[in-house]
Amino acid sequence: MSRSGRDAGKRVKTARGRTASSTRWLERQLNDPYVKQAKAEGYRSRAAYKLIELDEKFGLLKNASRVVDLGIAPGGWSQVVRKVRPKAAVVGIDLLETEPIEGVTIFQMDFMADEAPAALEETLDGPPNLVMSDMAANTVGHKQTDHLRTMGLVETAAHFAIETLEEGGTFLAKVLAGGTDSELLALLKKHFRTVKHAKPPASRKGSSEWYVVAQGFKGR
Template structure:
């Protein structure tokens, strides 16, 4: 039985059944409606908000890097909670301007990206966020490996730019990061936790790894 107020979408001539189901889910998603009402660009904003409410990694952050910025919901959350912070984001996709956020339109995996991010930030980062995910090809093992490569690259970058005590938060899949990466994260950070915030759809395979208390050069 559909809940009261549930909106159904008629299958248009040029719309597939799959896209019709996606549109119906969007129209009836309370997080989507809330994001629209509160001026956030995506429901993903609430994933970061809920993670921060649990772990408190935004508190006191002055310099923040947002990897995989588009469409910008995470950076919006950071600037609303930390108006005086310096926020630099990067993405392959064009992103509409966000007040107070410097946006780099480039591939994070290119050799030039890390230096460009460091230059724009102007000092050690307090927090590195990564919502990056590889485009799926429909083969679960391949998709997981491609996304894990991005997570590992984001983590390596975080080791280079974080100040001691800083934090790293990244999207991962299939229940969490692989054991080798987790072992390295635990060596580099005081605490490493996996979490799935309420705003993450129940059917989604995404999880997030939250690493706090970066040990700095002492962990080299």
């Protein structure tokens, strides 16, 4: 405890073989209130609160009945959907293995694979009214390259949403600092009534992530 009587935060001893960056990450995890809350409430990751906060602001889940979760692992977003809309049909996809979630169909495959979109569509009994993406490309350490790779995923997700969403539907996707690039922004504004950017409180201040929220799909 600090002199003020408040917990000054846990410090992690630097273990042999552990890098300084991994030590800092572990300290953040141990002292992160969202991580603690996620454990207490049974969510698999702190990312669940990003969706909860975005939903509070934009009403994303209000009418969600058929949902596609792109980059589902470890499953926090789908857990939130199932809690808020227990009757919603949910399908998710990720390269990483994801532990089963009741009421959610999960594909372990590359969303960029030719057969992925059809697999997702065929699982739902009708067009989705919410397509959400928390995908980010694996980083290579080169800022510009990492940005381009992640935005490539966002663009593919946007085209999938435009091809599959029912009228009035919503598209939510993680983007990086600077937001959606001009071409993609123009595409979204063409097909959705409102397009906004937001950074939920659960997103770490030092993180470069933002979210684009496109609502009121106009149709193809």
